[in-house]
Amino acid sequence: xxxxxxxxxxxxxxxxxxxxxxxxxxxxxxxxxxxxxxxxxxxxxxxxxxxxxxxxxxxxxxxxxxxxxxxxxxxxxxxxxxxxxxxxxxxxxxxxxxxxxxxxxxxxxxxxxxxxxxxxxxxxxxxxxxxxxxxxxxxxxxxxxxxxxxxxxxxxxxxxxxxxxxxxxxxxxxxxxxxxxxxxxxxxxxxxxxxxxxxxxxxxxxxxxxxxxxxxxxxxxxxxxxxxxxxxxxxxxxxxxxxxxxxxxxxxxxxxxxxxxxxxxxxxxxxxxxxxxxxxxxxxxxxxxx
Amino acid sequence: xxxxxxxxxxxxxxxxxxxxxxxxxxxxxxxxxxxxxxxxxxxxxxxxxxxxxxxxxxxxxxxxxxxxxxxxxxxxxxxxxxxxxxxxxxxxxxxxxxxxxxxxxxxxxxxxxxxxxxxxxxxxxxxxxxxxxxxxxxxxxxxxxxxxxxxxxxxxxxxxxxxxxxxxxxxxxxxxxxxxxxxxxxxxxxxxxxxxxxxxxxxxxxxxxxxxxxxxxxxxxxxxxxxxxxxxxxxxxxxxxxxxxxxxxxxxxxxxxxxxxxxxxxxxxxxxxxxxxxxxxxxxxxxxxxxxxxxxxxxxxxxxxxxxxxxxxxxxxxxxxxxxxxxxxxxxxxxxxxxxxxxxxxxxxxxxxxxxxxxxxxxxxxxxxxxxxxxxxxxxxxxxxxxxxxxxxxxxxxxxxxxxxxxxxxxxxxxxxxxxxxxxxxxxxxxxxxxxxxxxxxxxxxxxxxxxxxxxxxxxxxxxxxxxxxxxxxxxxxxxxxxxxxxxxxxxxxxxxxxxxxxxxxxxxxxxxxxxxxxxxxxxxxxxxxxxxxxxxxxxxxxxxxxxxxxxxxxxxx
Numbered sequence: 001x002x003x004x005x006x007x008x009x010x011x012x013x014x015x016x017x018x019x020x021x022x023x024x025x026x027x028x029x030x031x032x033x034x035x036x037x038x039x040x041x042x043x044x045x046x047x048x049x050x051x052x053x054x055x056x057x058x059x060x061x062x063x064x065x066x067x068x069x070x071x072x073x074x075x076x077x078x079x080x081x082x083x084x085x086x087x088x089x090x091x092x093x094x095x096x097x098x099x100x101x102x103x104x105x106x107x108x109x110x111x112x113x114x115x116x117x118x119x120x121x122x123x124x125x126x127x128x129x130x131x132x133x134x135x136x137x138x139x140x141x142x143x144x145x146x147x148x149x150x151x152x153x154x155x156x157x158x159x160x161x162x163x164x165x166x167x168x169x170x171x172x173x174x175x176x177x178x179x180x181x182x183x184x185x186x187x188x189x190x191x192x193x194x195x196x197x198x199x200x201x202x203x204x205x206x207x208x209x210x211x212x213x214x215x216x217x218x219x220x221x222x223x224x225x226x227x228x229x230x231x232x233x234x235x236x237x238x239x240x241x242x243x244x245x246x247x248x249x250x251x252x253x254x255x256x257x258x259x260x261x262x263x264x265x266x267x268x269x270x271x272x273x274x275x276x277x278x279x280x281x282x283x284x285x286x287x288x289x290x
Numbered sequence: 291x292x293x294x295x296x297x298x299x300x301x302x303x304x305x306x307x308x309x310x311x312x313x314x315x316x317x318x319x320x321x322x323x324x325x326x327x328x329x330x331x332x333x334x335x336x337x338x339x340x341x342x343x344x345x346x347x348x349x350x351x352x353x354x355x356x357x358x359x360x361x362x363x364x365x366x367x368x369x370x371x372x373x374x375x376x377x378x379x380x381x382x383x384x385x386x387x388x389x390x391x392x393x394x395x396x397x398x399x400x401x402x403x404x405x406x407x408x409x410x411x412x413x414x415x416x417x418x419x420x421x422x423x424x425x426x427x428x429x430x431x432x433x434x435x436x437x438x439x440x441x442x443x444x445x446x447x448x449x450x451x452x453x454x455x456x457x458x459x460x461x462x463x464x465x466x467x468x469x470x471x472x473x474x475x476x477x478x479x480x481x482x483x484x485x486x487x488x489x490x491x492x493x494x495x496x497x498x499x500x501x502x503x504x505x506x507x508x509x510x511x512x513x514x515x516x517x518x519x520x521x522x523x524x525x526x527x528x529x530x531x532x533x534x535x536x537x538x539x540x541x542x543x544x545x546x547x548x549x550x551x552x553x554x555x556x557x558x559x560x561x562x563x564x565x566x567x568x569x570x571x572x573x574x575x576x577x578x579x580x581x582x583x584x585x586x587x588x589x590x591x592x593x594x595x596x597x598x599x600x601x602x603x604x605x606x607x608x609x610x611x612x613x614x615x616x617x618x619x620x621x622x623x624x625x626x627x628x629x630x631x632x633x634x635x636x637x638x639x640x641x642x643x644x645x646x647x648x649x650x651x652x653x654x655x656x657x658x659x660x661x662x663x664x665x666x667x668x669x670x671x672x673x674x675x676x677x678x679x680x681x682x683x684x685x686x687x688x689x690x691x692x693x694x695x696x697x698x699x700x701x702x703x704x705x706x707x708x709x710x711x712x713x714x715x716x717x718x719x720x721x722x723x724x725x726x727x728x729x730x731x732x733x734x735x736x737x738x739x740x741x742x743x744x745x746x747x748x749x750x751x752x753x754x755x756x757x758x759x760x761x762x763x764x765x766x767x768x769x770x771x772x773x774x775x776x777x778x779x780x781x782x783x784x785x786x787x788x789x790x791x792x793x794x795x796x797x798x799x800x801x802x803x804x805x806x807x808x809x810x811x812x813x814x815x816x817x818x819x820x821x822x823x824x825x826x827x828x829x830x831x832x833x834x835x836x837x838x839x840x841x842x843x844x845x846x847x848x
Binding site: 016026028033034044067082084088090091094104 | 315317318319320321399400404405406408409412413415416417420423424427457460461464467468471472526530579614618622625644646801802805811812813814818819820823824834837838839842846847
């Protein structure tokens, strides 16, 4: 940090110069700006104004050029000794009682690994699928109904499947639905895992309540664009219930994983797994890091 | 030392200088601090002008069938009010603060290009004066009026020769073109300064958030101003050379102007609001006595806002009849930008949470900002939905929304900055009692004015309306809105009085009156011409904390 030295030390310090060069004041930028403006103002007033502006602009350019070539004009300012001290009257540092054993703590101290979120997402996908199939059975007597609706995202908006088509099995459509479901569940699980440090102690609240509310709200607003067929057939109560089932199961799976210390305070090189010597800069006190 | 260098003495008693010499010193200065002050004074001058225009608008709309000004004058006044506030108050004040603070905060002695800095300031200043010269020189041809009267968007075909004879629209175009070149110059300068002139140890990850936000804002200025400048040149071609870029009857497109304008116009909103975010990110930690919560996330959110703000412009154009895919895209991007913005609000609250909050005037304005900006964001999300927008576009609801953003948020942030850095700039404290009076009057006036303004908008009152019929349910509301505007005017006068009184009689500030942590507070108030006698070296985001608490420096943990 800057050494803000008291008056008597300034004379002694070789780091504090007696005088400092700063760029010299000049009117040429103003002349050029005025000329430039007048050149344009001539379009609004008279050609003679533009001519005057052009003359000023040329003079400004030449003057500016000579201001910096061959040597930049500078002024020498004498350093004024100042008795400045950087101190505080608030010497006492109060600490929030969240990690009393540590002077500074990156919160949370421990969290679940991101892979726990992915596992939770995959487990949640099973719970969601079971609930969706149950809904299909109760509503239409067919477990294929929600599966076909999910896969309808690949249909053109004009191709509206009939009720019979929605209730019957189609191999290709089934594969598309499974793929969509697994990919989306994995990605949502990944996002869940990344967000876990925010609710490190309450993964079920995040997964079973906050997540479903946000996700359902998002899908509610874009379902008509994303999947018009599903949008026109959807039962939002069941839909939200399946989201909650996904989140609760994912949360339970996450809670069964072991926590790991957060590594936010660890340098990026270490987090990235780079172990080559010399990658880590030395500590402030000059001590070499491993 | 250069052979062309000449010596001046810092200790010279400037009070004994002839005023002409003092004036000469200011006019020819290339010092970033003086140029920063010039930018700020220039913005304050135009704030007074644009504020007066707002008062005229509110007097006119106070009662039904009022004729305080003629319809022609009313059109000019709202055009000049909007144009002035955006281009000659907002941009200069943000560049003024950036000019003054960025070099001090990164431990530099000046901007990267001091002469370009002066050139850019004078271009901006002369652009504003040229715009207002239209009141005198813009009479043009037969009854064409004088000042521009086409609104601050200047939509085609209003700007065509057929609807805007004479030179009033040309004054708008050319003055903004000139000022735009100034903005581009300053933006380049700020970027170069931040990237190239940081002191030893000031890594990007240690830069104060104000510096980070100004880096992003300057990048946005480069991207956003250029399409506007291009459009203005095209408009000049249309008006002077018979071009047809925006002439719909000759194969041109009025929507093309809209796209050009709003591809500038919406990022411009973020260009204005991000510096207010920057102020909050410096003031809130100091007055909460806690470090910034989530610094890396704040930087990431800023960059995200910078990117996303470039993709939301057509939410101003839902009503022109875009395709459903176009509407959906701009709805989604508009919703998306709420995410990084919301992150910022949570992080400011996270910084305050558990802190020992000191309710000084800068902090009051920051808290007011948080309250106002949340509501501005919510109405922004409402208007970002195409279906909702179709109902209320062009109404006073929209006027209320963007005044919540620019007055309730931007101005609150700027006032916080004035109270916070005024001691550094002048060496004197602003009066706390007058400051609090300013805050509360402005806060109350703001809410009386702009909370109520949503309602006539919902009731169908169109923006830019000259007058209205009685009995539509708008009468009392408009009266109250005008009263709210006057209260804000009185509050602003108190602020001006505070500035004047403190300049002569304010308490001496010392170098660090707020017990703050960034580098500018390590030098005297006002700082010397060279800023730092020796270039500092930093080891953390809070270098002054490290000095004040050597037993527990941040540098040990970053």
